[in-house]
Amino acid sequence: MPSIRDLYDLQQLDWDIQNREEELADIRARAADDSRRLTAKRQLDALETKLAGLARPRRQAENNIEDIERRIAEIDVRLYDGSVTNPRELEAYQEERANLSGNRGDEEDKLLELMIEADDTQALLDKAREIFERIDGERSRELESLKARHAEVSSELPEFKERRGELVSEQAPMTLAIYEQVRQLRGGQGAALVDRRGLCQGCRLVIPTTELQRVRAGDQVVQCGSCSRILIYA
Ligand SMILES: [Zn+2]
Numbered sequence: 001m002p003s004i005r006d007l008y009d010l011q012q013l014d015w016d017i018q019n020r021e022e023e024l025a026d027i028r029a030r031a032a033d034d035s036r037r038l039t040a041k042r043q044l045d046a047l048e049t050k051l052a053g054l055a056r057p058r059r060q061a062e063n064n065i066e067d068i069e070r071r072i073a074e075i076d077v078r079l080y081d082g083s084v085t086n087p088r089e090l091e092a093y094q095e096e097r098a099n100l101s102g103n104r105g106d107e108e109d110k111l112l113e114l115m116i117e118a119d120d121t122q123a124l125l126d127k128a129r130e131i132f133e134r135i136d137g138e139r140s141r142e143l144e145s146l147k148a149r150h151a152e153v154s155s156e157l158p159e160f161k162e163r164r165g166e167l168v169s170e171q172a173p174m175t176l177a178i179y180e181q182v183r184q185l186r187g188g189q190g191a192a193l194v195d196r197r198g199l200c201q202g203c204r205l206v207i208p209t210t211e212l213q214r215v216r217a218g219d220q221v222v223q224c225g226s227c228s229r230i231l232i233y234a
Helices: 007-034 033-082 087-170 173-185 209-217
Strands: 191-194 230-233
Touching: 007 087, 007 173, 007 191, 007 230, 033 087, 173 230, 209 230
Parallel strands: 191 230
Antiparallel strands: none
16 A cells, blocks of 8 residues: 655755756756857957958068068169269159168158057967867866766666655655655655645745544655645654
8 A cells, every 4th residue: 555655755866867967968058168268269260360361561661671572672772882863863763762761760660650550469378279279178177077077966866766666656646746746846846745734845934734534544655735836644
């Protein structure tokens, strides 16, 4: 003859199973959430792209400066080797030389700005790499520990479910049907203890004395008038 009281063993086992299933779902969600690592990786990639993008304008400015200097050197040769005697031609060379000097100044300013920007970007990149590597390491360790915990919790479940099968087979089908239905409706709790004062520990309602006596006898299903849980005398 199955006892209503044994239903509470089933309830406790169901909580154990539910807790483990919730923990497994939480582990899976945490394992799937790679957002922190990805954010750090994106920041690192963006800085690498930015730094690489600075190389081309820098080379361009350096080439421009070289070209300008080459042309200035050519002009200087012409100006000082005495081969140019025509005053107009001389003036044109001097004017071109002055323009070139101005352009060189502009290119040098541009180059300096690019070099400063590259240095700043490099510093940010070093920092971003350090942050990414730290997060990446933490994430690898976290995944390992999640994997280990998942395996541990998963390995416990078959035994719990086997035990559940035994407890279920000992209960009357009607009792079990009520228990399962209320459990679905009441957040996983189908049976609740009642203390000596008649307080339902599922919903904190005090049940009438006559009901309490029936619960105490433990030979029939008595449901809480408020939360419908099957009452078990504590
Ligand atoms: Zn209740």
